[in-house]
Amino acid sequence: MDLIDAAYARAEANGFGMSCEPPVGRLLATLAAALPPGGRVLELGTGVGVGTAWLVSGLLPRADATLVSVELDPATSALAAGAGWPDFVELRVGDALEFLTAASPGTDDGGYDLIFADCVGGKIEGLEHTLARLNPRGAIVVDDMRTVDGWPDDFKVRQQGVRRTLLDHPDLVSVELDHGSGVIISVRRPPAG
Template sequence: MNDQDIQNIPESYFAIDEATKVLGFTMPSDMLTCSLLRTLAASKPSGRFLELGTGTGLSTSWILNGMDKSSTLISIDNDKSVLNIAKTHLGKDSRLSLVLSDGEDWILKNINKRFDYIFADTWHGKYLLLEEVLDMLNPGGLYIVDDMLPQSNWPEGHAEKAIEFVKKLDQRTDLKLTKLDWATGIIIGVKIK
């Protein structure tokens, strides 16, 4: 078995990856993480999906690739330049709503929405507004975060924030967690209440 032998890469991935490099965006999702996101998405038929931090849409393309035809995905980012890449390559997918918004504003305006799968790939939903985002998760829903292993682009002091974040998750009684020392460091939680 070779985890680098990734099969069935979404058609749009390579064009998004190229546009990401041209833009100089330095925080793209890791392909191993993306492959896992797709597999987990397939476990939620007719699911309601939320991605906090679209970026250029690399991970979005994989989530969409795992979703069935009756599922929906809302993906939020506050950077128009990266979101435009996602719109260009994924915007015709009727299951997808791409939203240009500050994460905090969107979460607080949509606090009553419920989701079966939340990929928190930005500060909001991970380091900020964690309680609010986890309250948006349906019982049996998946909460997924990546970049939990030290990254070269982490700012000074970020390692301590990551350690504190993991401690907060460990203390929760409403999540069953698995922490993976794999790819960029992934945590998967399942809501049990």
């Protein structure tokens, strides 16, 4: 069984229902495949590793990339950790916002070329800290951007906040796609010159 099938099986076996759906996963894999040499990937919210598996599938067989994925819940992270990842994958247990604000861009733990912001911390709350880690020409992906009937009003407001922050940001070129659960992809403009 490949990493992706194994990850979906792991999610099902453990009753984890928040994994990204295949259309979003395939998008992540496609963007990962386009990363420059030494490309750095960050996933906020590992879950049981479905998104991680899609990202890895786009990176393989190269070994020069880095993929850091942060998960708050130790038990969930432990499930993901059992997957047998390539050496360039680093799973961290902790709060995404603390991770984002722990080091400054420009240090070894600095910027990223592809970010999948997939948990409240760093997406719904503190999105500016995630954007601060996005390299020039780097892309950030958020999903679950289609409004679902029955969602609480405050959740819809928060979702709209994410949408406006990304689509209206002067340093980002963004597109909202009716793809999977609803996706926004934003790329940081390189400096002029």
